[in-house]
Amino acid sequence: MTQPPHRVAITTEIKNRTGIDAAMIERLVHGFYDRVRIDGLLGPVFEARIEDWDSHLQKMCVFWSSVTLLTGDYHGQPMVKHVFLPIDARYFDRWLALFEETARDVCPEPAAEYFLERAQRIASSFELGIAGRNNVLLSRGERYVNKELDSQLDS
Numbered sequence: 001m002t003q004p005p006h007r008v009a010i011t012t013e014i015k016n017r018t019g020i021d022a023a024m025i026e027r028l029v030h031g032f033y034d035r036v037r038i039d040g041l042l043g044p045v046f047e048a049r050i051e052d053w054d055s056h057l058q059k060m061c062v063f064w065s066s067v068t069l070l071t072g073d074y075h076g077q078p079m080v081k082h083v084f085l086p087i088d089a090r091y092f093d094r095w096l097a098l099f100e101e102t103a104r105d106v107c108p109e110p111a112a113e114y115f116l117e118r119a120q121r122i123a124s125s126f127e128l129g130i131a132g133r134n135n136v137l138l139s140r141g142e143r144y145v146n147k148e149l150d151s152q153l154d155s
């Protein structure tokens with residue numbers, strides 16, 4: 001990771017303020033996907049698409065380092081990977097609930113808040129993108145519910 005000098009200063013400030021570092025990100029990512037994989041609703045969505053969990057987890061650590069510590073190491077296009085998934089607001093609520101549960105377990109309070117704020121923002125933008133892809137234009141604060149997924153929701 002080679003960051004421009006001005007970014008090194010910002011990263012240092014975030015690390016000092018929140019306590020976030022590579023080891024914490026790894027604990028959060030691994031702990032979160034341990035929960036996701038056994039979740040009745042989310043587990044099957046991931047298991048049907050992820051062949052190599054080690055590389056997914058590694059990618060997610062790089063992603064969260066970029067998002068929280070501004071490492072600039074993640075170069076993917078996450079929206080493209082999500083717009084075609086069979087998910088709606090209810091899946092995002094479960095995703096966020098598991099993420100929050102894990103963050104509160106493995107992070108000190110300021111770090112948990114920092115992760116959660118960003119996860120919520122990114123989740124909303126994915127939900128908006130998925131709705132748009134399904135020809136639904138959400139107004140501010142409106143959630144995307146896809147009735148076709150109702151049968152999965154008993155899980």
Ligand code: HEM
Pocket residue numbers: 042045046049050059060063075076077078081082085087091092095118119122123126
């Ligand atoms: C219901 C919620 C979600 C589900 C079911 C879901 C599912 C998935 C799946 C199946 C993949 C693998 C896609 C593939 O490789 O073809 C993936 C990748 C990924 N997800 Fe999610 N996701 C959800 C929410 C989120 C949220 C809220 C974030 C960010 C805060 C996120 C970040 C990512 C990233 C960064 C990748 C890797 C994309 C890449 O290959 O570069 N996901 N997700």
